[in-house]
Amino acid sequence: xxxMTIKAGDEYMTKLSYAGTGASAISKxxxxxxxxxxxxxxxxxxxNLPEDRFRLLQKGEKFSGVPKEHKQALLDGLGIMRISEDKxxxxxxxxxxxxYAGPKTASKKYPKGLPTALIARSINKGSIVRRKIPxxxxxxxxxxxxxxxxxxEVINRELEKLMKR
Amino acid sequence: xxxxxxxxxxxxxxxxxxxxxxxxxxEKAPYIVWAExxxxxxxxxxxxxxxVVQQGTIDLYTKKEYDPxxxxxxxxxxxxxxxxxxxxxxxxxxxxxxxxxWIWEVA
Numbered sequence: 097x098x099x100m101t102i103k104a105g106d107e108y109m110t111k112l113s114y115a116g117t118g119a120s121a122i123s124k125x126x127x128x129x130x131x132x133x134x135x136x137x138x139x140x141x142x143x144n145l146p147e148d149r150f151r152l153l154q155k156g157e158k159f160s161g162v163p164k165e166h167k168q169a170l171l172d173g174l175g176i177m178r179i180s181e182d183k184x185x186x187x188x189x190x191x192x193x194x195x196y197a198g199p200k201t202a203s204k205k206y207p208k209g210l211p212t213a214l215i216a217r218s219i220n221k222g223s224i225v226r227r228k229i230p231x232x233x234x235x236x237x238x239x240x241x242x243x244x245x246x247x248x249e250v251i252n253r254e255l256e257k258l259m260k261r
Numbered sequence: 262x263x264x265x266x267x268x269x270x271x272x273x274x275x276x277x278x279x280x281x282x283x284x285x286x287x288e289k290a291p292y293i294v295w296a297e298x299x300x301x302x303x304x305x306x307x308x309x310x311x312x313v314v315q316q317g318t319i320d321l322y323t324k325k326e327y328d329p330x331x332x333x334x335x336x337x338x339x340x341x342x343x344x345x346x347x348x349x350x351x352x353x354x355x356x357x358x359x360x361x362x363w364i365w366e367v368a
Contacts (some may be wrong), residue, residue, distance in 0.1 A: 121344065154284040219350070222320070224356055227283065230318065233364070234299050 122254040123187045124179045126247040131176045131189050133243050137235040138191065142170045145219065145231060159226045168214050171196035173212035192216075262345075266295050270337045271295060271319065274330060284322070284334045286293050291323040291330055314368045316320040318348075321361040331361050343367060357359040 109235075113119065148161030173195040181187050193216050196209035203210075222228025271279045278292040301314035321330060327333050334348040338345045352359050 199281075221351055221360065221362060224353065224358075228318075228320075230298060237299055237301065242301070 098185055118254075118258050119180070120187075122258075125254060126250040127179050127187050127189055128176070129250045130243040130247045131179075131191055133239050133246055134236060135174060135176055135191050137239040138232055139171060139174060141231040141235040142167055142174070145229060153225060158186050162215075162219060165200060166197055166210070169195070169201075169210075170216060262367050264365075265315065265345070266341060266367070267295055267317070267319065267365060269339055270343075271334070274333050274337060291321065291325065291328060293334075294320045294322070301368075303366075312368050314366050315362065316366050319345075319363045319365060322358050323361070324357055324359065326359070328359070328361075334363070338363075338365065 103206055125197065145167060146161035147164060147167070148159050150163040150165075152259060153159070170193065173193040175192070175194060177190040177192070179189045193212040195212050195213060196206070198209045201209040216232070218226050220230050220232055234254075268279065268281065275291060275293060280288070280292065280294045282294070282296045295317065297315050297317035299316045299331050300347055301316040303314045304311050304312035305324070307315075317333065321328070321334060323330060343365055344367070345363050348358070348362040348364050350359055350361050
């Protein structure tokens with residue numbers, strides 16, 4: 097899964113220190129806003145993936161797109177993990193996939209259907225039967241600046257609210 | 262810096278087994294596939310792209326555990342002053358191939 101780390105600088109930490117016990121809530125709000133934008137960008141990238149029909153491949157042939165059902169499964173399975181604090185006191189979340197692509201994709205190996213995380217990985221990294229399309233990384237590149245601005249706005253807005261109290 | 266430097270670096274490590282975008286059909290591991298696939302954090306100035314940052318990947322496919330080629334790629338990229346990070350390894354249980362991936366950026 098692609099990773100994007102946004103480090104809060106000293107300026108933010110000083111600002112957040114004014115917030116006292118409210119710092120945790122503000123950090124979580126800012127991270128959620130950033131994660132929401134990233135998740136929306138990934139969702140758009142999934143919609144824009146080239147489509148291909150599922151079939152038995154000929155020798156040397158590869159899928160260059162994604163079947164409609166797999167795209168839908170990726171859209172349905174995409175989610176934002178609950179924001180948590182790690183042992184270093186950093187707040188974090190993950191954006192990823194859970195669930196399965198349904199009984200139509202079931203096999204002996206995957207009786208519940210293909211795991212959506214597996215589908216996402218095979219599209220992003222490529223596989224013996226699929227050309228790689230790094231849609232998560234491209235989505236992150238597109239929105240990184242927007243995410244930083246949005247998180248900045250949330251922190252400033254929430255701090256202002258606290259100061260007015 | 263022209264991003265073709267990536268191709269030249271890799272060709273010195275395993276000559277003849279370096280492919281652009283896609284490996285040749287029937288290629289046997291170990292082999293490398295590299296590709297430029299997106300734009301990084303390009304610098305804009307005066308309403309123009311002042312410093313274009315090209316982003317791409319290097320994929321090493323190998324059947325060898327602890328393959329020294331992995332270290333050779335990283336050392337060569339370091340020595341050439343190329344920005345890169347290791348994006349992980351994935352094991353394909355069907356083909357028994359280990360897939361290492363790096364992301365690179367060249368300005």
